[in-house]
Amino acid sequence: MSLTGPKLRVVVTMTAGYDNIDVEEIKKRGIKFGNTPGVLNDGVADAAILLILAASRRYIEGRKAIEQSLWKFELNAQWLLAQDINGSTVGIVGLGGIGLAIAKRLKGFNVAKFVYTGHREKPEGKAFGAEFVSFDELLKISDFVIASVPLTKETDQMFNAEAFAKMKKTAIFVNISRGGVVNQPDLIAALKQNKIFAAGLDVMTPEPLPSDHELLKLPNCVVTPHIGCATEKTRNKMAELAANNILKALKGEPMLTPVVVT
Numbered sequence: 643m644s645l646t647g648p649k650l651r652v653v654v655t656m657t658a659g660y661d662n663i664d665v666e667e668i669k670k671r672g673i674k675f676g677n678t679p680g681v682l683n684d685g686v687a688d689a690a691i692l693l694i695l696a697a698s699r700r701y702i703e704g705r706k707a708i709e710q711s712l713w714k715f716e717l718n719a720q721w722l723l724a725q726d727i728n729g730s731t732v733g734i735v736g737l738g739g740i741g742l743a744i745a746k747r748l749k750g751f752n753v754a755k756f757v758y759t760g761h762r763e764k765p766e767g768k769a770f771g772a773e774f775v776s777f778d779e780l781l782k783i784s785d786f787v788i789a790s791v792p793l794t795k796e797t798d799q800m801f802n803a804e805a806f807a808k809m810k811k812t813a814i815f816v817n818i819s820r821g822g823v824v825n826q827p828d829l830i831a832a833l834k835q836n837k838i839f840a841a842g843l844d845v846m847t848p849e850p851l852p853s854d855h856e857l858l859k860l861p862n863c864v865v866t867p868h869i870g871c872a873t874e875k876t877r878n879k880m881a882e883l884a885a886n887n888i889l890k891a892l893k894g895e896p897m898l899t900p901v902v903v904t
């Protein structure tokens with residue numbers, strides 16, 4: 643988003659991520675800047691569970707099989723076999739508020755082990771019982787790899803061919819952060835060549851995704867249209883927080899959730 647208006651004093655994005663904002667310009671012009679983190683954690687975590695279940699249970703393939711009359715009466719005990727969450731290792735890349743909310747939900751599915759990676763080990767990770775590991779180790783041992791990192795220079799395209807090659811052939815990759823953290827052609831190749839089992843994506847490149855996009859043709863890829871925080875309660879909370887941030891800034895008070903631009 644470009645920041646025109648020379649009189650602009652306050653910018654608040656009704657999102658948690660702010661990779662779409664020209665932060666350099668905000669810094670240069672001393673504009674007060676806020677976002678709406680936290681209040682969307684539960685909504686986005688629910689959407690992640692939707693993707694984890696749909697991708698691991700081969701929802702797209704099953705649905706297409708019914709539509710194409712491929713669902714046979716005779717039992718085929720090997721048909722549409724899924725990957726289990728029960729007993730699995732879940733790897734969370736970016737254990738922020740959203741990552742932790744996803745992990746908490748998955749505990750109820752009897753996950754055997756949680757691992758996470760990021761800049762540093764976190765007390766909340768320890769308190770939850772998750773183990774801090776390197777990115778490579780996480781890719782190697784996880785049955786479910788969940789991307790919940792902000793898009794930065796550092797995370798840009800971090801899920802590339804090299805990363806997918808390190809994952810298990812049975813791994814499920816889920817992205818609820820930003821499409822930019824994935825090298826999408828590499829992901830498509832990994833899914834086509836069954837280098838990984840499936841993917842669930844709420845974010846992708848570009849958005850909106852054209853209706854004839856290759857991602858939509860893959861039987862092992864579940865795509866939702868960036869609806870992680872699109873629930874009535876969540877959006878209301880985001881709108882309220884954004885409005886209060888603006889009011890506070892205009893009154894010369896600190897915002898409730900300022901973005902600290904360094």
Ligand SMILES: O=C(O)[C@H](O)CO
Nearest residue numbers: 656657658659870871
């Ligand atoms: O960052 C967020 O708030 C959501 O992904 C919506 O963009």
